[in-house]
Amino acid sequence: MTTPHQLDVIAALVPQGARVLDLGCGTGQMLAHLQRTRGCSGYGVEIDDANVHACVRRGIEVIQLNLEEGLALFEDQSFDVVLQLETLQHLRNTERMLQETARVGRIGIVSFPNFAHWPNRLRVVTGRMPVTKALPYEWYDTPNIRVGTFADFEVLARKNGLRVTDSFGLHDGRVVRRWPNLRASVAVFRIERG
Amino acid sequence: MGSVGEVTPQQMHFSEPLPLKSGAVLPAYRLVYETYGTLNAQRSNAVLVCHALNASHHVAGTYAGQERSEGWWDNLVGPGKPLDTERFFVIGVNNPGSCFGSTGPTDTHPDTGRAWGADFPVVTVEDWVDAQARLLDALGIERLAAVIGGSLGGMQALSWTLRHPRRVRHCAAIATAPSLSAQNIAFNEVARRAIVTDPDFHGGHFYAHGVLPRRGLRVARMIGHITYLSDDAMEQKFGRELRAAEFGYSTQDIEFQIESYLRYQGDKFSEYFDANTYLLITRALDYFEPAREHGGDLARAFEAARGCGFLVVSFTTDWRFPPARSREIVKALVDNRIAVSYAEVAAPHGHDAFLLDDERYHRVVRAWFDRIET
Numbered sequence: 082m083t084t085p086h087q088l089d090v091i092a093a094l095v096p097q098g099a100r101v102l103d104l105g106c107g108t109g110q111m112l113a114h115l116q117r118t119r120g121c122s123g124y125g126v127e128i129d130d131a132n133v134h135a136c137v138r139r140g141i142e143v144i145q146l147n148l149e150e151g152l153a154l155f156e157d158q159s160f161d162v163v164l165q166l167e168t169l170q171h172l173r174n175t176e177r178m179l180q181e182t183a184r185v186g187r188i189g190i191v192s193f194p195n196f197a198h199w200p201n202r203l204r205v206v207t208g209r210m211p212v213t214k215a216l217p218y219e220w221y222d223t224p225n226i227r228v229g230t231f232a233d234f235e236v237l238a239r240k241n242g243l244r245v246t247d248s249f250g251l252h253d254g255r256v257v258r259r260w261p262n263l264r265a266s267v268a269v270f271r272i273e274r275g
Numbered sequence: 276m277g278s279v280g281e282v283t284p285q286q287m288h289f290s291e292p293l294p295l296k297s298g299a300v301l302p303a304y305r306l307v308y309e310t311y312g313t314l315n316a317q318r319s320n321a322v323l324v325c326h327a328l329n330a331s332h333h334v335a336g337t338y339a340g341q342e343r344s345e346g347w348w349d350n351l352v353g354p355g356k357p358l359d360t361e362r363f364f365v366i367g368v369n370n371p372g373s374c375f376g377s378t379g380p381t382d383t384h385p386d387t388g389r390a391w392g393a394d395f396p397v398v399t400v401e402d403w404v405d406a407q408a409r410l411l412d413a414l415g416i417e418r419l420a421a422v423i424g425g426s427l428g429g430m431q432a433l434s435w436t437l438r439h440p441r442r443v444r445h446c447a448a449i450a451t452a453p454s455l456s457a458q459n460i461a462f463n464e465v466a467r468r469a470i471v472t473d474p475d476f477h478g479g480h481f482y483a484h485g486v487l488p489r490r491g492l493r494v495a496r497m498i499g500h501i502t503y504l505s506d507d508a509m510e511q512k513f514g515r516e517l518r519a520a521e522f523g524y525s526t527q528d529i530e531f532q533i534e535s536y537l538r539y540q541g542d543k544f545s546e547y548f549d550a551n552t553y554l555l556i557t558r559a560l561d562y563f564e565p566a567r568e569h570g571g572d573l574a575r576a577f578e579a580a581r582g583c584g585f586l587v588v589s590f591t592t593d594w595r596f597p598p599a600r601s602r603e604i605v606k607a608l609v610d611n612r613i614a615v616s617y618a619e620v621a622a623p624h625g626h627d628a629f630l631l632d633d634e635r636y637h638r639v640v641r642a643w644f645d646r647i648e649t
Contacts, residue, residue, distance in 0.1 A: 137642040
């Protein structure tokens, strides 16, 4: 989530003036963008020291936590929006994290690399794991310990009683609404409870 | 980055009695303080530094002609340092009940004409904060840019935002807790019993007997010191290292280096610290519990602090005030939608880390202070 256009695409899913919790907020780029363009407030959650420092420097309130330990710090439905951008794939307990996201936020917005993007499929057909812009790592050193597809996430959301209120793919900064499971390197979902 | 250079403590006398939380009053009293940097014309750049158990108003700089007289937070406070004295006017103040110049148990009781000793009224974190507020009144500072403290100092910093929320814009609470745990109180109680049962204590009126309960103080300090260090740090520094090449098979002599270190710390401490002050300060720690007046609900206690911005820092190896205790504070703030940043620093040193120069810790503190408008 680095290009200005991608920031805007995600920001468009966030209601004006929303209270936002950004899980795995990195250097706070998205929260800064949301504060500037949509009058949002809230906190980022980050585990990395350098990112925590970067957030504090740019004036983003950040809470240093390991997401694997859950979100006990946050009350039920205490945020309008919980963002989980390019974070889910790094977590061991993906399903629990998704449940926690839905518990804490009214709206959850999730993005992750779509393993079913066609170049990945081709690569697997040739017998090798994909190495692409969205999945830039070799299989033996990837921090992405959970790889899933656009279609997989729909199944997981349904299993947890979560309603998908919007979903689309992203590729090269463009929104992909037609056949996103095949045509997009990144999957984006907006989910709500029940 | 430089030092604030040579500094001189100042004194302020207060004739109006200070009402204490216990119901008692401190009749007239004196506060000793130091300041660094310059108060701006708007008087909007003042930062108060609150001290912990055995520290004082001497936060930064050195005393003329005294070797190794750097203030206790000299690595954090100074020109170009994380708390930059070129931007901020920094105030360090010694709390009443302490033994570094402000009115305390060694002073003369106005009614009896002898030292207060054990009769010095029990002071709390809240009482200290009120005394500090009076010093600010006298200095003409209506509102602090920030208050900062570590450990017991962090409790005072938190208490500022609850007692005088309109007088403080920001609060940095470092390596602290919203209350002591049973284990914390237990350690304090062992320390207090060591002092009180020293035959030289004389019920707290040892001054009249011309003696000091040094043995008790030594043991109290040894116990305290153990809780300031992490298991790993102690292991790394001392391990099972012996003083001699072989065991001496003695039950009384120093065998291990850790024993030697603790005895040294205890000896040093007993030379300069007052026994009654140790009792008072550990009790102030025990009593601190802002949630108590709110049915145990810390979030409700922090409703008062809305409008204030916070930085909370903990250290992963601090087992005295572990990160979980800081997270309780963060949660109470988040529940109130209060601006807070929280850093959990993976420092190896235990509780003492808040006094040490760790880049990950200091750069967050620096970035946070840089954000504060003066």
